[in-house]
Amino acid sequence: MNREIIGAIVSGLLFGAGLAVSGMADPIRVRGFLDILGSWDPTLVFVMGGAVLVMGLAWIVQGRMSEPLFRDQFSLPSKTDVxxxxxxxxxxxxIGWGVAGLCPGPALIGLVLVPSSAVIFVLAMLAGMYIYQITMERK
Amino acid sequence: MLGFPDAMPLEGLVGGIMIGIASAIMLLGAGRIAGISGLLTRTAGMGSGGTPRKVAASFIVSLLVGALVVQLLSTGVVSRYPGAASLVVGGLLVGFGTRLGSGCTSGHGVCGMSRLSRRSLIATPVFIISGMITVAVMNFMGIGQ
Structure with missing residues (x-):
């Protein structure tokens, strides 16, 4: 197994555990964050704030590196136009996030937490990705 | 939390820092963005270029294992899901939208915002405001409860 895959495994394990700890696996809580006119739940601000803080430091370190630790080059988005x-x-x-209270990460870990419901969302999400693939993808 | 009885600021912050460290490992180790919609796209064999499928699939499978470990070690992770109609409509829009917009909460919200990427600094508030309007409209119409 190459070192890049080991890096992806460690990252995935920690990411999934972090999502489960953060409260973001709960669609009602996520919709609570989006419900600014109702009983607003600010938990998501702390999740995103903590993650952005750590990643802000990581980008500073990245700027001083010529190559990543487990591979010979960085592959990062270069597009800048809005x-x-x-x-x-x-x-x-x-709109989809608001309707269901789920974005891709929490939906995927839902497959082990609430499989019978999460599988419906994940299959619909994959279908949405595939519809994009056959209608929009430039080839 | 004062004024917000349902909030879990400590769990949120700890989980957020874990997500940040995970994204940092992906960036500084593998040299890639820990964007879940993009990695799922590659895992499903869609999209072109980008992360090799084996790397993407390793991340996605590990994501589920990481959550399972927390589930087994804790008193249970709270996950209250809506009905099937909301799941189907929401899923289709999230899948199509994240591909059209090149990212989701992790790619734009965490990795891109912290990089001060112009695209992510625009996309993130747009999807948050879009979600807020959606929830407000649904509440007003009395649907999706």
Missing amino acids: DTPLIAGAILFG
């Missing part, structure tokens, strides 16, 4: 697909995609994603 275009229509970005905005339209964010709006559609936000």
Whole structure:
């Protein structure tokens, strides 16, 4: 097994555990964050704040590295233009997030927490990704 | 938490720091963005270029194992799900939207915002406000309770 895969495994384990600890595996809590006109639940602010803080430091370290630890080069997004697909995609994603209280990470860990319900969302999400693939993907 | 009876600020912060360290391992170790919608796309054999499928699949499977470990070691992870109609509609929109918009809460919200990426600094508030309007409209119409 190459070192990049070991890195992905360690990252995935910690990411999944963090999501489960954070309260974000609960769609009602996530919808509580989005419910600013009702009984607002600020928990998500702490989750995103903690993660962004750590990653802010990681980006500073990354800027001083010529290559990652387990591979010979960085593969990072280079696009900078704010275009229509970005905005339209964010709006559609936000509507789906609000309807179900789920985004991709919490939905995936739902497969081990509440499999009978989460599998419906995950299959629909994969279908949505596939519809994009056959209708929008430039080939 | 004062004024917000349901909030879990400590659990949220601890979980958030764990997610941050996980994303940092992916960035500094594998040299890649820990964006879950993108890694799921690659795992499902969709998309072109980007993360090799084996690497993406290793991350996604480990994500489930990490959550399972917390579930087994704790008194149970609270996960209150909506009905099937909300799951189908929400899932379709999240799947299509994250591909069109090139990312979700992890890729744009955590990795991109902390990088001060212009695209992510725009996309994140857009999907949060879009979600807030959706919940407000659903509550007003009395659906999805």
